[in-house]
């Protein structure tokens with residue numbers, strides 16, 4: 001077998017898993033990551049849905065499996081990629097002119113910028129936070145309001161930046177319903193007296209054990225689910241938040257005062273990968289995620305020969321889906337190399 005070089009853009013779990021498989025098969029791999037450490041978003045999550053396993057445990061296992069032969073260039077943003085010598089030439093500020101036989105896009109996602117929903121008051125009211133900030137609070141065992149007190153009432157708002165024509169994101173981000181359920185349970189564990197209300201449009205509990213977690217949230221922890229969309233939020237003098245919504249099951253407007261409002265932010269294609277997507281003229285969908293050559297048959301190929309894609313670059317996915325997609329991408333690239341060798 002001819003040893004080939006693959007440049008992987010993004011060292012989240014998708015890039016790591018694809019790298020691991022290809023390196024173990026004897027290929028030379030370079031991972032470029034914009035961040036300081038490998039792991040992407042999973043490095044930020046404390047306990048994972050649906051089984052409350054530590055995010056760092058998953059990462060440690062993936063890191064342990066990575067062969068030493070893999071080159072890791074962290075804090076590195078690729079500035080340009082161009083075709084050349086039958087493959088691609090990569091230009092970064094750190095090392096220039098790296099030749100790769102194939103390029104794998106694994107740049108992942110960004111969470112939705114909640115300031116774009118001005119009517120929800122994020123960035124204006126101190127006690128309106130995102131699910132990412134709540135995750136940090138839970139991780140640091142510092143679950144308090146901006147005044148440093150334990151919240152008596154918390155509202156979790158689903159679909160922030162997803163399923164919303166106003167922000168041009170019509171798609172469902174898939175992971176935020178179950179994340180809300182998981183975080184609501186964590187709130188109740190940290191502070192059993194706190195009342196938690198989830199405001200949802202539909203509950204999308206698609207994965208194995210998700211429905212059970214939702215049941216547990218209601219039966220064991222008394223978390224309340226209200227079918228209704230938030231219309232606006234405002235702040236009282238004492239920094240509590242007034243939530244205005246419509247209960248769409250009862251068909252009645254609803255007003256509630258809470259101590260903390262948590263916005264369940266959705267997923268968008270990583271902004272830092274967009275210039276390269278444009279440069280390589282990769283197709284994107286209406287949702288602005290990268291479009292594979294064929295969603296059913298070739299989910300990891302792109303219309304550019306030698307350029308592949310994996311993970312949440314092509315749309316929202318949870319961890320098992322991302323890892324399976326990375327394995328599929330590794331196999332697709334190695335089949336491509338076999339075809340190249342057979343041609344020559």
Ligand SMILES: Cc1cc2nc3c(=O)[nH]c(=O)nc-3n(C[C@H](O)[C@H](O)[C@H](O)COP(=O)(O)OP(=O)(O)OC[C@H]3O[C@@H](n4cnc5c(N)ncnc54)[C@H](O)[C@@H]3O)c2cc1C
Nearest residue numbers: 010012013014034040041048049107108109311312318319
């Ligand atoms: C709030 C929230 C909670 C979640 N909790 C869970 C959970 O409990 N259980 C579960 O199964 N799933 C969960 N997920 C989903 C999980 O986070 C994703 O499946 C996973 O992070 C996808 O990995 P990825 O490699 O595709 O992308 P990412 O994790 O986004 O990694 C992408 C990497 O690419 C790098 N990068 C981006 N652009 C560039 C560039 N231009 N150059 C170089 N590097 C670049 C980034 O630095 C990053 O390291 C959650 C998602 C959200 C939004």
Ligand code: SF4
Nearest residue numbers: 159162172173176177
């Ligand atoms: S997973 Fe739930 S909260 Fe997230 S976009 Fe879909 S329906 Fe909305």
